[in-house]
Amino acid sequence: MQKTDVLVIGGGPAGIIVAVTAKVNYPDKKVTLVRTEEQVLVPCGIPYIFGTLEDSSKNIVPDAALTNAGVELKVDEVVVVDRAKKVASLADGGSIQFDKLVFATGSTAYMPQWLKGADLENVFTVQKNKVYLDKARQKLQELDKIAIVGAGFIGVEIADELAKIGKKVTIVEKLPSVLPLAFDKEITSDAGTLLSSRGVTLKTGVGVKEVLGNGTVTGVLLENGEELEAEAIILAMGYRPNSTLAKKTGLRIGHKNAIWVDEYMRTDDSDVFAIGDCAERKSFITRKLTEIMLASTAVSEARIAGANLYKLQVVKTFSGTIGIFSTAIGDTAFGSAGLTEWQAKQEGFDIVSATFESVDKHPGTLPGAHKQRVKLIAARKSGVLIGGQAMGGNTAGEVMNIIGLAIQTRTTVDNLLTAQIGTHPLLTSAPTTYPIVKAAEKIVAMRS
């Protein structure tokens, strides 16, 4: 039997980061990471293997981060965990004795069992698996008409990439718009218009009833009776926590099948941690449990778990996800963090929100200048920022991270308004029209 101090199950971003962080914090401990995949895909890069990247081999997380840090890497599957004996049994028959165990088992693409025809040939999900996706990609290359079910950011990104290489793409979304959960409707409306202008057909506000075909997909039947012709279907309907192994070993399971954890990322067994998509989490703002799954959340949890494995460090607890992410349609980026205006209202927050639009270079006559828009949502009385959305050129992803840091540091709109912001003609909006500051200014004026 092999022995390790820390055993990490799962090789995605959360697994990599917790393993490396464990070595940084506890250099004398042996850290072993077991994963099932020979090669690990960059998860957020997956949509781009269908177009821009041309090939999934350009979308591999290098193992150097692990091996350079001194983490032992093992490609195998943990099939049973005996927590009493602290032994993990592997599919190849071996076993590993551990002291601390971390579940970073991730999530699986949701496959709707209720959807008739979902088992037909050329129905794909967006699994985080190179072998599966390489096959899917090859098939899609040969086909022309593709329907995507689900207009979250994965669905939207794949739609845009497939349209870019000349496919006839239709995206079907049950909710009234594309990107419906993370943005307010004026922004989803712009995203929809942009996606249409790039050749993607949108069917929003209508769900899928059945996948049509005989052996192989021929189309999809919508809830309103409409039939769409399609040679392939991509189901981009979200992900579910991989918690089966945790459940089998008797760990407490929480919200929506995720592994229960505390703010140090410990499960109900204090020698066992869980992080990333497989773990339960709260919202930073609402303090309610949420199903948000994002790399930004996962790696933050991983760094916290890695630091707390042997000694709890009170400066490092996870205070809930702010749900920060960004996406792109063509050369327009969209980012979101915290609550949207509609979510805030629905949750009963007393808020003020404002939007400001400018240009991402200054003067706006500079070549390559792109519109940049920021929406901020703040608590009315305290002025604390609780959400924001950004839209713009390729700098909008980092603009979103400014807003994200402001939310996490509980910065008020008064402080944002007078914040010192570095501006440069080629790199940012002007000092006089910087959208985060100007949106904060509008909120301050509305509060007083």
Place this chain on the structure above:
Amino acid sequence: MQKTDVLVIGGGPAGIIVAVTAKVNYPDKKVTLVRTEEQVLVPCGIPYIFGTLEDSSKNIVPDAALTNAGVELKVDEVVVVDRAKKVASLADGGSIQFDKLVFATGSTAYMPQWLKGADLENVFTVQKNKVYLDKARQKLQELDKIAIVGAGFIGVEIADELAKIGKKVTIVEKLPSVLPLAFDKEITSDAGTLLSSRGVTLKTGVGVKEVLGNGTVTGVLLENGEELEAEAIILAMGYRPNSTLAKKTGLRIGHKNAIWVDEYMRTDDSDVFAIGDCAERKSFITRKLTEIMLASTAVSEARIAGANLYKLQVVKTFSGTIGIFSTAIGDTAFGSAGLTEWQAKQEGFDIVSATFESVDKHPGTLPGAHKQRVKLIAARKSGVLIGGQAMGGNTAGEVMNIIGLAIQTRTTVDNLLTAQIGTHPLLTSAPTTYPIVKAAEKIVAMRS
């Protein structure tokens, strides 16, 4: 005699922002802005009129921000201020009665009186004046060999722009590197190499002794005896506060000829405010007086003054400049805020610093990916961030603003390390290698 409630002298970013902020905070007050220029140049856009923008008319601050806000605009010069009578006399013979007065008179390009030959034809400074710069630009177009004295960001940007349109450019800097004040030497060294590779000749560590010529410039004599041939000289040796009018009206003058102000941006006359380059300021970190002049500082001061004109608002005081700015050489951006490592050491701070380099897209195989490097400087005991530098593609300007907000909110490296950062293949570095987080991680490891 005309009457106004608030009189602003100066039409640059500080003047515009204080006028607009005054209207937002005190909508019933009449706000008048007097400036000498018919058209106001975007100050940070000035270097780009020599190349990218082709023409200064593309680098004008639109007056719409003022007029839309209801600010009265007057092109004239305030020649005398009688503070007892609260009257400003204008060059055209008129006068304006005011209740509150704001000096936003800016700064003037430094002209070294000690430099022999500085009065020759084709010796230029970088004045923030369209008429002057249009003439300079026209002259420079006709000439070939240009020497720039001073390798601060203005000198560097103009050098890069002139090289871009095919001029033979030499930049002379007395200090040992380009951009010597705002960056540590490993970064100035990369900036120098980059500037050289773009065709600019660097002469660093040597000052200018004399401008040579007979009527018109023919060259420049360096302190080491070397003679450079040059048909034009651009003196980019910094700026000095425009405080003559304030001095004449008896206001207290502070550090290095700047107008003394308190944290509400009031001068020693509580009805008179001063902001921007003409006003004195402290460093946010060292708490010492500093000569830093930046739009980021000026507009923050302007928003604070605008809010405090009639009623002091304790949430809005100026806590000192973090000296945040960014610049670009070709497609590589450089940003800085707070203290550099050498400044921190010189000022006696007990610090830990670390650098991390990654790529600004992920995977790095994506087209257009650019190296991205972040250096962070933190107080050893508290872990509070006191400085940072960023280098990268065009997103590095906003990356710098994340660091700037972290400095202003006194965020610790522990908190940065576990911050949730939105990442996207086309927009940012990877969640596992995000340079701000990784540099914070290195510092945390070094502190423990």
